[in-house]
Amino acid sequence: MVSKVARVGMAGALSAGMLVAGGAVPSQAKTVKVCVKKSSGEMRLLTKKKCKKGWKKVTWNQKGKTGPQGDKGATGPNLTVKDGTGKVLGKFVGLYPAGFTLMFVEVDGGVYLYGPNGQLFPALSASPSFKTNTCDGTAYLESSSPQTTQLLTQSAGGPSRVVYRVTTPSLGAIKAWSLTTTTETVNQMMYEFNSSGVCVADVNFNGTLVALQSVTPPSDVPGPLTIS
Numbered sequence: 046m047v048s049k050v051a052r053v054g055m056a057g058a059l060s061a062g063m064l065v066a067g068g069a070v071p072s073q074a075k076t077v078k079v080c081v082k083k084s085s086g087e088m089r090l091l092t093k094k095k096c097k098k099g100w101k102k103v104t105w106n107q108k109g110k111t112g113p114q115g116d117k118g119a120t121g122p123n124l125t126v127k128d129g130t131g132k133v134l135g136k137f138v139g140l141y142p143a144g145f146t147l148m149f150v151e152v153d154g155g156v157y158l159y160g161p162n163g164q165l166f167p168a169l170s171a172s173p174s175f176k177t178n179t180c181d182g183t184a185y186l187e188s189s190s191p192q193t194t195q196l197l198t199q200s201a202g203g204p205s206r207v208v209y210r211v212t213t214p215s216l217g218a219i220k221a222w223s224l225t226t227t228t229e230t231v232n233q234m235m236y237e238f239n240s241s242g243v244c245v246a247d248v249n250f251n252g253t254l255v256a257l258q259s260v261t262p263p264s265d266v267p268g269p270l271t272i273s
Contacts, residue, residue, distance in 0.1 A: 079102075125273060
């Protein structure tokens, strides 16, 4: 099973957000292995031995040769993101191209993904996992490899956020979580919220769960967003 956090597209915002926000990359892993969908270019972290049919394995080094020390650059601008009324939403962190440009914005100590129209985007194509069939209590991210587990736990305490929201029949309730260092190994049925906000059975997961801590998410704001 490819863990939910490994999905890229909307899901890739989480992994990309960790890197933009200064999250740690596992120092023990010498290479990064991903599966690239031939038809669309979508990427997923490889958590099994090989990619599925229609996907191509791509590998690159996490760390190259050390280059010469460059000249000290000028201090960059401290940019902010404002909503359509001119009110400051938060600190501008970076851009994420996904067919159209999305913005990483730091709000209340967490980095979130916003569309130019002011809508808060989920960083997962499905919700986190839950142990109960009512999807209450602790939420988890599933990890099928030590490298993914290390990436997640090393980002605990930082600004990376996991965001889920109802998308069917229209955008609705938003939930958000921060990462923790708490892990456990399980072999059991897991549950998740579907796009309509209904708790449904997912799959029997055999691997490591990384616990999440619920946080208060920001809301949608009037667009268009501007950077200044």
